[in-house]
Amino acid sequence: MPTTPFDPPALEPGTLRVLPLGGLGEVGRNMTVFEYEGKLLVVDCGVLFPEEHQPGVDLILPDFEPIKGRLDDIVGVVLTHGHEDHIGAVPYLLKLKQDIPIVGSGLTLALTEAKLKEHRIRPFSLTVAEGQHERLGPFDLEFIAVNHSIPDALAVSIRTPAGTVLATGDFKMDQLPLDGRLTDLRAFARLGEEGVDLFMVDSTNADVPGFTPLEREIGPVLDQVIGKSPRRVIVASFSSHVHRVQQVLDAAAAHGRRVALLGRSMVRNMTIAEDLGYLNVPDGVLIDYRKARDLPDDKIVYMSTGSQGEPMAVLSRMANLDHAIEPGPGDTVILASSLIPGNENAVYRVIDGLTKLGAHVVHKGNAKVHVSGHAAAGELLYCYNILKPKNVLPIHGEYRHLMANAKLAQDTGIAPERTILGENGTVIDLKDGDARVVGQLDLGFVYVDGSTVGEITDADLKDRRILGEEGFISVIVVVDASTGKVISGPEIHARGFAEDDAVFESVKPKIAAALAEAAKSGVRDSHALSQIVRRTIGRWVNQSLRRRPMIVPLVIEA
Template sequence: MATIVFAPPDLPTGTLRVIPLGGVGEIGRNMTSFEYEGKILIVDCGVLFPEDRQPGVDLILPDFTPIRERLDDIVGVVLTHGHEDHIGAVPYLLRLRADIRLIGSRLTLALLQAKLQEHRIVPVTLQVAEGGHERIGPFDLEFIAVNHSIPDSLAVAIKTPGGTVLHTGDFKLDQRPLDGRVTDLAAFGRLGQEGVDLLIVDSTNADVPGYTASERVIRPVLDDVIRRAPRRVIVASFASHVHRVQQVLDSAFDNHRRVAFLGRSMVRNMGIAVRLGYLHPPDGVLVDFRKSAGIPENEMVYMTTGSQGEPMAVLSRMVSREHEIVVGPGDTVLLASGLIPGNESAIYRIIDGLTKLGAHVVHKGNAVVHVSGHAAAGSLLFVYNIVKPLNVLPVHGEPRHLFANAELAIETGVAAENVFVAEDGIVLDLRSGRVTQVGQLDIGYVFVDGSTVGELTEADIKDRRILAQEGFISVIVVVAVATGAVIVGPEIHSKGFAEDESVFDEVKPLIVAALVEAAVNDVRDMHALSQIVRRVVGRWVNVTFHRQPMIVPLVIEA
């Protein structure tokens, strides 16, 4: 069903307006705008990583259009945690206004500041912690500890006279977390007793029954894999997964191996985690990669990036033989992460490539080497029952996740009309416990392509897909001005379509005949003649080869 776009009215006095600018209907580019009495608070500002169907795209940003003309009204950006899909777009927002205050936990701000340094941006920051309260413009904020796959994650309660919103951020209910920091359900329950008018809630695992396993369950598997490996062990994970890295370090130490970090983001992030005390390497376990060559191969573990098949990451470069580590028989590669939707093909290409090189590949499909950082259905039901929200907005999920989460909310007693399965750009107004949809903005993808931001369009992406999948055909014809007769050509050249261009001999007479007919009908406009050539070639290619390449005709007057 097509989304009906309609503009919201002016914001009434005493009303809180909520607009998700990304992260609803997708897993990535999370960003939500809250407006009260003319001031705007933003929660998260992340990126979405491109899929195979978006060739050449580096990143996808939230759509800043609704706030672009109101940058001076922004009082701050609350960052729930340090994952790229929640902080990755901050540099692009700060390009528009550099002094927007960034609010987050110690680790979140440290990871973000390292990123901003690469963009040569010095941010204005406010460090907060669980249990803390801050007054930011007209917004009273309370920060609540939640457990996730990165330390220092926070939920945030946003209180205004218009109503109270609880934004969970990404969370799960791990009762045995490695760092001992559990999701603060007591705070959730207290807020529920005080009254939560709108719960904005993580949906990623809403369609998964039961409860998400503890991070601790993968340690025995890590021990077994590392103990049995005859040569090197290469572990690929997210560069921000401090808990996963901690377990690898501990397992390597217990199995008398050293560990070297590979990949710029892995080295940077783990350096920050060690410096701030979130990562605790056992004595002597870490070694610089440049010194690892002198250590026996059966005593080394390499912790690297590339678990999602990213083309420029270390693991992909190992597969393509473009890295110093030459993977071969006897090596063990462990992909210690799950599949982000859209990355499946890239990940399986990596697995196949490593297998062809002779490596033993351990991944989620054949071993328990990953647990999710998101609450499954059982945990979500528990949260609904203790928070007892009047209204619910499922976020952070594709449509199937959002609908599953909505069903859970309804099962716990939330009225169906108060559960909003939405798309990016929905405009919700909250007042006196009632949430109403008052608008739907046209929110699009903003593509980062090299140094350009927002210049690439969906049409450009479609053209790239056609070029990549179907090829390119150019047709050059010179016609006489007076008669329209063909003087030179047609000359036909192709790329990515056919090696032998003699295949086009069959269509050349059809082009000439069509141009002659156009001349008889007194068609002299060069653009019109070009379109005739395009249609003739396109129809012939489709019938003959069942393909739809990009066709660029050029008709020249002589």
């Protein structure tokens, strides 16, 4: 695995270059750039959500640096499906150049366009469907149906004279999908016969043994839970999980209940899905939540967001009695969703809050109300055996997932040197059935933070972590510019700090003395004086209070 950056050679004619900008070594911000004969094709353009060591950050984008100077060479952006980690960064790319065409299925583009509308961008878009072929510049594309936790997902094969790539996007192989739309293994087999030179394959569940259960196994559980509930039912799930919502609508209808959608993204996405025919709403089942409150308790199901414990989403607000709908004894809450690592405490807080209010909480820990959207190890083995690809690049996963996926490929007989463990910025050249790493770019995290993109640095985040853990102390001293004598201060303010300001009385004379000493020896420079203040109070606070707050000395000349 390459970790030290090194420059790739100039791209040879007749060679396809593959450059993942995101999604390798992380679950999120999926994006890969393909280059052939001077033209660039982008597959996916997603965001990554920040972890706790990236406080205050709203979103993380792929680093566009390698393509920033070549926007005119981009022939299109193919979006495999409508999840944030595959489409979320499109607005930020199109802000650099609005007329880059975006290509995807009907639902994928509708969700992307809704997002772009918020950024006031009207894109050039090309809607495609499974089985369709399109040529974008030198790239011959074929779109292939795959099954995932959102409808209308596509894999894409990319043919150039240098060879054929198959990129799965996110997928699983539910053999009895709700919409009958299977991952098209016949197409996989045909491509395999023709020869796949590079297989780029979803690794998310590569370390999960066996097979992902069928989505339709959840229906009877929902049906039973809703059927037995004496009062209101509240279901939380991902706002793009059309099939999960479909099963909730069906179960509600079967028990004579109506369904009110809650949460902005839930309402928006399900309206799009219904308009495009992906969601089949049983006659008269949906009801506006304001009217739903007039129904008897045993006639209503609320379908809401917030299954990950997001503090501002509907479910958290309900648990905090900060929402018009207040759960109580006899109500049932179903978390029909996964538990994304890092969200555990938030989700358990919501479960505890709801339990405390008297609600009965059903979640994947105590009932079968969720299945994953990604292929587990057993399914991936089928893919390798049907495709028999010449080379494999596991994508979409933390390093342990990529590793597990490479191992599966090797178990089916693919040579270890043909399973490439890459990371973001790994440059892979493909020609004559041979894929090899030829470079490693040094890419960074691009943080969206308030109205800024890419301005916040890792040093700023380190400052935030120190401020968040330890608070700060500011010391203001006004000195006479000519004599260096202290005119006013030291005045000390601390925030996020255990002690009240009185504790600092004892250090003020030390600071004054240090400054007087400096003045006597002729120090006038306010930066040098600041350093003296910093050292004096820093040493004192470390020793006497055993803390390491940020220290902000402010020496003002007047």
